[in-house]
Amino acid sequence: MARKILSRSDRWFEWSVDAFLVLVLVITLVPMWYVVMVSLLPFGERPSLWLPPWKWSFEAYAQLVGQPSIWRALLNSVILTVGGVFISLSLTVLAAYPLSRRDLPGRGLIVGLILFTFLFNAGLIPTFLVVKDLGLLNTYWAILLNGAISVYNLLVLKTFFQSIPESLEEAARIDGASDFQVLWHVVLPLSKPALLTIGLFYGVANWNNFFEPILFLSDRNLMPLPVVLRDILTGLNVAEYVEGSAAQAAPAEALKMASVVLITLPMLLVYPWLQRHFTKGVLIGSVKE
Amino acid sequence: MRTLGQRLWRYRGLYLMLLPGLLYFLVFRYWPLWNAQIAFRDFQPVLGVWGSPWVGLQHFYDFFNSYYFEQLLRNTLVISVAKIVAGIPPAVLLAIALHETSRRFLSRLVQTVSFLPHFLSWVIVYGILLAVLSPSDGLLNQFLQAFGLEPIPFLTSVQTFQPVVVLSEVWKETGWSAVLFLAALLSINPALYEAAAIDGASRWQQVRYISLPGLTGVLVLVLLLKIGSILDAGFHQIFVLYSLPVYSVGDIIDTWVYRQGILNFQFSLATAVGLFKGAIGLVLIVLANHLARRWTGNSLY
Numbered sequence: 001m002a003r004k005i006l007s008r009s010d011r012w013f014e015w016s017v018d019a020f021l022v023l024v025l026v027i028t029l030v031p032m033w034y035v036v037m038v039s040l041l042p043f044g045e046r047p048s049l050w051l052p053p054w055k056w057s058f059e060a061y062a063q064l065v066g067q068p069s070i071w072r073a074l075l076n077s078v079i080l081t082v083g084g085v086f087i088s089l090s091l092t093v094l095a096a097y098p099l100s101r102r103d104l105p106g107r108g109l110i111v112g113l114i115l116f117t118f119l120f121n122a123g124l125i126p127t128f129l130v131v132k133d134l135g136l137l138n139t140y141w142a143i144l145l146n147g148a149i150s151v152y153n154l155l156v157l158k159t160f161f162q163s164i165p166e167s168l169e170e171a172a173r174i175d176g177a178s179d180f181q182v183l184w185h186v187v188l189p190l191s192k193p194a195l196l197t198i199g200l201f202y203g204v205a206n207w208n209n210f211f212e213p214i215l216f217l218s219d220r221n222l223m224p225l226p227v228v229l230r231d232i233l234t235g236l237n238v239a240e241y242v243e244g245s246a247a248q249a250a251p252a253e254a255l256k257m258a259s260v261v262l263i264t265l266p267m268l269l270v271y272p273w274l275q276r277h278f279t280k281g282v283l284i285g286s287v288k289e
Numbered sequence: 290m291r292t293l294g295q296r297l298w299r300y301r302g303l304y305l306m307l308l309p310g311l312l313y314f315l316v317f318r319y320w321p322l323w324n325a326q327i328a329f330r331d332f333q334p335v336l337g338v339w340g341s342p343w344v345g346l347q348h349f350y351d352f353f354n355s356y357y358f359e360q361l362l363r364n365t366l367v368i369s370v371a372k373i374v375a376g377i378p379p380a381v382l383l384a385i386a387l388h389e390t391s392r393r394f395l396s397r398l399v400q401t402v403s404f405l406p407h408f409l410s411w412v413i414v415y416g417i418l419l420a421v422l423s424p425s426d427g428l429l430n431q432f433l434q435a436f437g438l439e440p441i442p443f444l445t446s447v448q449t450f451q452p453v454v455v456l457s458e459v460w461k462e463t464g465w466s467a468v469l470f471l472a473a474l475l476s477i478n479p480a481l482y483e484a485a486a487i488d489g490a491s492r493w494q495q496v497r498y499i500s501l502p503g504l505t506g507v508l509v510l511v512l513l514l515k516i517g518s519i520l521d522a523g524f525h526q527i528f529v530l531y532s533l534p535v536y537s538v539g540d541i542i543d544t545w546v547y548r549q550g551i552l553n554f555q556f557s558l559a560t561a562v563g564l565f566k567g568a569i570g571l572v573l574i575v576l577a578n579h580l581a582r583r584w585t586g587n588s589l590y
Contacts, residue, residue, distance in 0.1 A: 123563025
């Protein structure tokens, strides 16, 4: 936009807009920065917003990285995230494609039945009983299967598939391609951005998930990172994760905050990529129909 | 004319694809619906869902007449409404500021940074809150002490727990909610701003008479959808943040259902309460969606 001549009121306007943005920046970043500062705290030092670099102690990190239980939890998190994305994405694609075909008999009824589960939730206990009756308690299947399909993601993907010109699929079918072949060779290659976005949605949800593991798992060795972090933060089992003798080497606050930083790190690494695709994803979701 | 059987046979490939998904919905979404009947029974695990004796509406009566009914409903609604009231203005302001600033770099930076907390698990945010709010050496309490004030145990005090829940949600989600509003602002025809500028409208007037009216559609939609899910006060968040001393102000329907059902084995009572919440939720969301479609032409489903 051409906004060359600035009156005094406009200059003031621009100034307050920028000041507000800087304020948002500060409010978001200061708490995170402080977490990092506390994680570097040596013994005998009070935490502060500015700990001079020559006082930094990486003892807390060294201790955490030396804990086999942390690595175990990381492995669990990776299994749940990767396995979850694979199962969720496959099931969602397989359900979304037929439902995107307007000619499918019974389509309206099936979409209605699925939509109903989105609007009406039977609640926590009846679902828990299903998992229990299936004998899935204390297995990863409980988590992987119970949350396998998000109705929202299913509907977004269905809408996306509907936006692919039918003539393309028609042409493949005339050439004798089966429905599976059409999906695999025509529809999916055209849907890469949508699949990526939905895969990321599932992936972030799985990586951050701590409630289902607490609900369905009882074996401590099966717990993923967020659950372990919660135990460390509430001080429930610090001794279990950080051995007694070693616990003396870094202050408890430093240990807690170092574990916050360590668990946030993987998310930070993929974040630039996430951000780009999520913004698109929000827009895919919001401009449907 | 083909028979129905022949028509369906032609689509066998598609039905086959649908099978795993349908099975999923049947097992994990409709079977729980069947299990929900234990709200009207006195469920005992040995007898099973079907074998447990009927008690009619007993559990609902028990819930409505108990002292925690009012408390749970109040906490749920207060926290939910406060989140809407405190959450929307900063998101709108942020979107407008991102849209109005002439510093591209600042805009990009703020978007990137303000977006980040949305992707963090509530457990991580709990860790950050501990660092900032801890009574001994939390950042905020150090600040209070520097001014000669008493430190406040924010997370465990009845007076401060609800504000902490609301403000931490605002901190985590403002950047994310702003995206929707930003998208709406970007869809406004730039010619409107140019014409207004030529007519001598100040930047503030352009925001007031072009940007804000351009946002009303999305605003109404967001508001209605939030009202539709008003009984969801943030289960995962509160599950992580709350503790015994703040149950009186922090306990919401969902956390109570979890404790009664899973920890105290009151399966039937907890199911009844969950069902109560689900039924109201259904009515609200259908109503909200209906109004959204009527007023904005947009809808959730």
